Amino acid sequence: MTMTTTRTALITGASRGIGLGIAHRLARQGFSLTITARDGARLDAVAADLRGAGAAEIVTVAADMADEDGLDRVLAGHADRFGAMSALILNAGIGTASPIAADATTRRFDKTVAVNLRAPLRLIQGALPMLRAAASADPARGAKVVALSSITGVYAEAGLAVYGATKAALVSLLTTLNAEESGNGVAATTLAPGYVDTEMSAWIHDRIPPERMLAVDDVVEMVDAVLRLSARAVVPTIVLSRAGTDGYRA
Numbered sequence: 001m002t003m004t005t006t007r008t009a010l011i012t013g014a015s016r017g018i019g020l021g022i023a024h025r026l027a028r029q030g031f032s033l034t035i036t037a038r039d040g041a042r043l044d045a046v047a048a049d050l051r052g053a054g055a056a057e058i059v060t061v062a063a064d065m066a067d068e069d070g071l072d073r074v075l076a077g078h079a080d081r082f083g084a085m086s087a088l089i090l091n092a093g094i095g096t097a098s099p100i101a102a103d104a105t106t107r108r109f110d111k112t113v114a115v116n117l118r119a120p121l122r123l124i125q126g127a128l129p130m131l132r133a134a135a136s137a138d139p140a141r142g143a144k145v146v147a148l149s150s151i152t153g154v155y156a157e158a159g160l161a162v163y164g165a166t167k168a169a170l171v172s173l174l175t176t177l178n179a180e181e182s183g184n185g186v187a188a189t190t191l192a193p194g195y196v197d198t199e200m201s202a203w204i205h206d207r208i209p210p211e212r213m214l215a216v217d218d219v220v221e222m223v224d225a226v227l228r229l230s231a232r233a234v235v236p237t238i239v240l241s242r243a244g245t246d247g248y249r250a
């Protein structure tokens with residue numbers, strides 16, 4: 001294990017969409033990154049781009065967030081190379097839309113809970129020693145945990161029961177993390193955006209065209225701002241609503 005003074009981040013779901021946008025922003029700032037997703041070939045291609053964009057070092061670990069061994073490999077990959085962790089970005093997430101009355105609603109329940117809630121909990125547990133180490137090395141800045149919740153985790157919406165429930169639980173989990181760890185310099189923020197224009201939201205283009213969705217960069221700006229806060233500040237939840245809505249709809 002080697003300790004380094006370069007700022008380091010672990011980003012889940014970093015191969016496309018919001019996670020890729022965050023990875024590019026941090027790469028340009030010279031972070032060293034551990035990036036993970038299931039598709040290893042895509043991760044390797046992304047890693048080459050991120051090095052070109054300015055990342056100090058990139059570790060790639062292909063893993064399914066629903067797989068316990070995969071989570072261990074991701075944590076070990078970061079720990080072995082970097083030792084400390086300035087930021088943990090819990091971005092990977094999945095969702096299916098169906099009403100509570102439909103059988104389909106429970107079909108992917110376990111997988112959705114595993115990826116959207118259990119994996120973040122396990123990664124926070126495993127990363128805490130590294131986050132505390134980064135916070136002690138840079139007490140003015142501290143270390144940050146940022147998780148992608150959803151506006152449906154704050155304002156429930158018809159058709160998104162299980163997805164919304166996992167995202168609401170994520171808000172609660174990170175609020176508890178703040179109660180336990182922000183005094184040690186590890187502060188957590190959940191981002192709760194409405195629809196963002198990525199592959200994940202393509203299924204609803206017939207009702208909400210991409211140009212009426214949030215841009216990936218809108219979310220990235222919030223992550224960047226949170227990572228620049230001092231260790232004295234905690235921003236628990238940031239809701240990003242879409243223009244043209246009442247502010248409460250996905």
Ligand SMILES: NC(=O)c1ccc[n+]([C@@H]2O[C@H](COP(=O)([O-])OP(=O)(O)OC[C@H]3O[C@@H](n4cnc5c(N)ncnc54)[C@H](OP(=O)(O)O)[C@@H]3O)[C@@H](O)[C@H]2O)c1
Nearest residue numbers: 013015016017018037038039064065093148195196198200
């Ligand atoms: N897009 C939206 O409208 C929206 C709105 C609010 C919140 N969010 C949240 O924002 C986060 C990112 O969403 P996005 O729109 O960027 O999604 P996306 O475009 O579908 O990208 C998802 C990323 O996560 C990885 N991933 C998916 N399932 C995984 C699994 N089981 N294990 C490991 N990695 C996995 C994907 O790579 P692989 O497929 O290779 O694994 C990919 O890198 C999610 O938590 C989502 O719930 C999205």
